[in-house]
Amino acid sequence: MANATEGAAGKAAEGSGGMPQLDFSTFDNQIFWLAVALVAIYLILSRVALPRIGGVLAERAGTITADIAAAEDLKLKAEEAEKAYNQAIIDARAEAAKIIAEARAEIQADLDEATARADAEISGKTAESEKRIAEIRASALDSVTVVAQDTAAALVAALGGAADDKTVTAAVSERMKG
């Protein structure tokens, strides 16, 4: 190193045998700039970067917590909805069964009433018919008697006898009883 400079750098390289770290003449320079750098980094970090990152991390943790809570909430709601749905189905089934039973009872009542009315009508009609039949039978019997007397009187007259009404009537009645 024949052309070594007279400067600190040159002296460091040749003087201490290649340990620029031990060249004390550069210490004040390095320490000054180190202080500047450290203060700059500290201010940048503590004023801007760290609060921002801390905020982002907190916000993210908050978001995640809130999302998990919301999910739990929704899950609970879904479970409740399912329960309500099942309850609604059970209620509806019960309601339907009740309506069916009511309808059945109503129909049964209507049916019973109609049957009773029909029975009553039928029995009324039957009674009337029987009365009519009896009347007809009675009138027919009377007619038969009259016809028999007339026929007997005519027969007697035809045979040349004179028949009074009383005898003929008695004879016919006699016969008709037998």
Add this chain to the structure above:
Amino acid sequence: MTVATEAGSEGLVFHPMDQFIVKPLFGGDTVGMFTITNATLWMALTVLAITAMFVLGTRGRAIIPSRAQSVAELGYGFIHKMVEDVAGKDALKFFPYIMTLFLFIVFSNFLGLLPKSFTTTSHIAVTAVLAMLVFLTVTIVGFVKHGAGFLSLFWVSSAPLPLRPVLAVIEVISYFVRPVSHSIRLAGNMMAGHAVIKVFAAFAPLVLMSGIGILVTPLSIIAIVAMYGLEILVSFIQAYVFTILTCVYLRDALHPHH
């Protein structure tokens, strides 16, 4: 020293430590306190890279993060959890401070891995300041919070009484050695790895000069790649170690009782 000498007449040059020289960027030879040097440049780039990731990357404030934002959140969560787990919940007010240290170191380490770059954290001046900051913070916090009770950190009450003065001396020494080991560990790791890469790099052009280079050049290139991979690991691990030790020291200050 042999490291700075030229090896042989072929011009195989070993200057593994030249990469650590602090030199003015805009001419001049002297490095004054306020001179813009390569150290200034790479510290500025560190600040810019941190700003890019943690301010520009998170400007969306998205619930579902972009890629840059998720990396920033990863870093935030990593250090936040470390502070909380190691130093305790009441140490969280030091979180921006510890985050600053971690990000400065990790970004400096990784930027230092770029070819032709300058590794600010390979300088003992830088790491010593970082370590002294931690040491002073921890000591001041300890005395402010606990007053003279902070000294019970050195009085191991679980040990047998006759042993306690001896242990106290050892504890005090170890307490004052902390910033030394804290800073030299980081600077030493960064310097050693970069220097080794540089040494292998110096061997790489041997194929242009002599026959043995056919063997040496591929080997040195493989070695550079392997060392580079190791350095990526070391860059992160040293930042991690520095930060977690800071948390451990902070826990001692907040809860000095063993």
